[in-house]
Amino acid sequence: MRKIAIANQRPGVGKTTTAINLAASFAFLGKRVLLVDADPQGGLTKSLLHDGYKGRTLYDVLQGISGVDDAAVPAEPRGFYIIPSSSELQGLEVELRSQKGWERRFKDAFKKLEGFDILLIDSPPTLSTMTVNSFVAANSVLIPLQCDYFALEGLPQLLKTIKLIKSSLNPMLEIEGFVITMYDRRFRFAPNIVSEIKKYFDEKVFETTIPRSVRFLESPVLGKPLLSFAPDSKGARRYVDLAREMMGKWEAV
Amino acid sequence: MRKIAIANQRPGVGKTTTAINLAASFAFLGKRVLLVDADPQGGLTKSLLHDGYKGRTLYDVLQGISGVDDAAVPAEPRGFYIIPSSSELQGLEVELRSQKGWERRFKDAFKKLEGFDILLIDSPPTLSTMTVNSFVAANSVLIPLQCDYFALEGLPQLLKTIKLIKSSLNPMLEIEGFVITMYDRRFRFAPNIVSEIKKYFDEKVFETTIPRSVRFLESPVLGKPLLSFAPDSKGARRYVDLAREMMGKWEAV
Numbered sequence: 459m460r461k462i463a464i465a466n467q468r469p470g471v472g473k474t475t476t477a478i479n480l481a482a483s484f485a486f487l488g489k490r491v492l493l494v495d496a497d498p499q500g501g502l503t504k505s506l507l508h509d510g511y512k513g514r515t516l517y518d519v520l521q522g523i524s525g526v527d528d529a530a531v532p533a534e535p536r537g538f539y540i541i542p543s544s545s546e547l548q549g550l551e552v553e554l555r556s557q558k559g560w561e562r563r564f565k566d567a568f569k570k571l572e573g574f575d576i577l578l579i580d581s582p583p584t585l586s587t588m589t590v591n592s593f594v595a596a597n598s599v600l601i602p603l604q605c606d607y608f609a610l611e612g613l614p615q616l617l618k619t620i621k622l623i624k625s626s627l628n629p630m631l632e633i634e635g636f637v638i639t640m641y642d643r644r645f646r647f648a649p650n651i652v653s654e655i656k657k658y659f660d661e662k663v664f665e666t667t668i669p670r671s672v673r674f675l676e677s678p679v680l681g682k683p684l685l686s687f688a689p690d691s692k693g694a695r696r697y698v699d700l701a702r703e704m705m706g707k708w709e710a711v
Numbered sequence: 712m713r714k715i716a717i718a719n720q721r722p723g724v725g726k727t728t729t730a731i732n733l734a735a736s737f738a739f740l741g742k743r744v745l746l747v748d749a750d751p752q753g754g755l756t757k758s759l760l761h762d763g764y765k766g767r768t769l770y771d772v773l774q775g776i777s778g779v780d781d782a783a784v785p786a787e788p789r790g791f792y793i794i795p796s797s798s799e800l801q802g803l804e805v806e807l808r809s810q811k812g813w814e815r816r817f818k819d820a821f822k823k824l825e826g827f828d829i830l831l832i833d834s835p836p837t838l839s840t841m842t843v844n845s846f847v848a849a850n851s852v853l854i855p856l857q858c859d860y861f862a863l864e865g866l867p868q869l870l871k872t873i874k875l876i877k878s879s880l881n882p883m884l885e886i887e888g889f890v891i892t893m894y895d896r897r898f899r900f901a902p903n904i905v906s907e908i909k910k911y912f913d914e915k916v917f918e919t920t921i922p923r924s925v926r927f928l929e930s931p932v933l934g935k936p937l938l939s940f941a942p943d944s945k946g947a948r949r950y951v952d953l954a955r956e957m958m959g960k961w962e963a964v
């Protein structure tokens with residue numbers, strides 16, 4: 459099973475958007491996908507389940523109150539499954555840090571995961587408890603980079619954290635790659651920023667870039683990934699391309 | 712002197728962009744403006760001063776090492792002045808909280824401020840030390856709201872914090888108003904979001920909305936506000952309109 463944490467402590471770079479639309483894309487390509495919202499702010503949960511969701515959440519799973527199967531909700535008919543976030547995760551973040559082995563809580567809770575090909579974990583814009591937990595539970599990290607002047611901001615700390623987890627708690631942990639998001643063709647410095655990113659990370663940068671598109675703004679309003687309501691849009695197709703590019707790399711190994 | 716804190720604990724809603732371009736607009740309209748970067752992440756400082764700035768910062772001012780006049784740097788010839796941020800502010804945030812009267816540090820440091828008509832304070836996406844400090848130092852709060860599905864997210868806590876400061880530490884504190892940012896005409900739910908915002912805050916919502924424009928992405932690359940390199944652009948003109956609308960409200964009182 460591929461277990462991919464989507465992370466970047468810089469806010470608003472497209473983690474949640476990537477998590478949602480990659481989940482939909484992998485499902486479209488025939489994979490069984492479980493999408494976990496590990497952000498206490500719950501942007502992903504609010505984007506797909508809207509308010510008033512009353513079922514089990516990641517909090518219940520991490521506390522051992524609920525199994526993964528009870529908490530997993532279908533995001534849409536014949537699509538992918540989600541484990542929603544909850545604001546209770548905020549308190550848990552603080553509480554966990556004082557417990558021995560707190561970094562493994564996620565991994566242990568998801569150990570017996572069956573019936574899925576891909577686990578995608580959306581993390582908060584921090585390098586604290588939830589994100590560290592997702593790095594311990596995952597076997598790779600996908601890093602979205604927003605195509606603007608501050609694209610590379612914060613990366614040294616992020617990569618250092620990944621290296622730390624790899625050497626101490628999770629030797630399996632790899633970098634899945636970097637995906638450039640919100641590429642705006644009318645931004646005249648976009649090509650410069652892309653080459654700067656490639657200068658540092660070369661083969662780890664996916665060829666597929668995600669274009670800036672107003673359809674992503676519609677997505678949380680409609681409560682659906684782009685593939686559901688705008689399958690021919692550039693945004694939808696690029697995420698399918700990204701999913702294919704990721705699968706291509708897996709086959710090549 | 713108008714002292715305006717620009718705040719919203721939601722990240723990426725346009726606080727820094729508004730701080731920079733309002734400063735330039737007020738200066739263009741003849742006001743003497745001091746722009747303070749109170750965000751330890753220093754996005755404003757990096758956008759206008761680029762890397763390698765070696766002078767005095769807000770940290771030095773708050774520690775009493777430097778006066779405001781020594782730390783204030785001209786953002787551009789005959790424009791406005793900036794007090795840059797510094798990563799040392801991160802440590803100060805933690806340190807301050809354990810000191811008696813920590814919320815007044817900012818206010819005290821800027822008490823004898825002369826020679827300016829407008830003080831603009833850019834705050835971090837948090838409701839912690841630096842932001843509380845800016846609320847105590849300021850006499851009003853300008854709240855940018857990003858025109859997307861989550862526009863109203865976090866507002867209850869923000870307004871509660873403002874109310875708390877007003878009733879305890881700063882009876883002068885008012886809400887300057889709400890400014891809608893990143894309005895994208897091609898986003899078909901934009902009008903719905905605007906009316907939702909107006910439903911809650913009506914006369915406090917500025918008529919002027921800031922359009923989504925790729926020129927704002929160029930701004931930190933060029934190290935200048937839009938008025939400097941794209942004075943005829945919609946983005947530049949809307950910020951001047953906003954400045955005029957704010958000044959109009961001041962005259963009306």
Ligand SMILES: Nc1ncnc2c1ncn2[C@@H]1O[C@H](COP(=O)(O)OP(=O)(O)OP(=O)(O)O)[C@@H](O)[C@H]1O
Nearest residue numbers: 469470471472473474475583640669670671674675
């Ligand atoms: N390709 C795109 N084109 C246009 N808007 C986009 C695109 N990708 C994401 N967005 C928008 O940018 C904002 C931030 O995206 P998103 O929430 O996915 O980032 P994030 O990294 O998860 O943020 P956070 O760090 O707060 O969790 C959202 O309003 C989203 O709709």
Ligand SMILES: Nc1ncnc2c1ncn2[C@@H]1O[C@H](COP(=O)(O)OP(=O)(O)OP(=O)(O)O)[C@@H](O)[C@H]1O
Nearest residue numbers: 722723724725726727728836893922923924927928
């Ligand atoms: N009107 C606009 N059109 C297009 N892009 C914009 C606009 N306003 C801001 N941006 C871009 O959106 C991003 C976030 O803006 P900004 O940094 O001003 O927000 P912020 O609230 O200060 O963020 P933070 O909470 O991280 O401090 C930046 O990349 C900026 O260039």
Ligand SMILES: [Mg+2]
Nearest residue numbers: 473474497501
């Ligand atoms: Mg997110």
Ligand SMILES: [Mg+2]
Nearest residue numbers: 726727750754
């Ligand atoms: Mg900012």
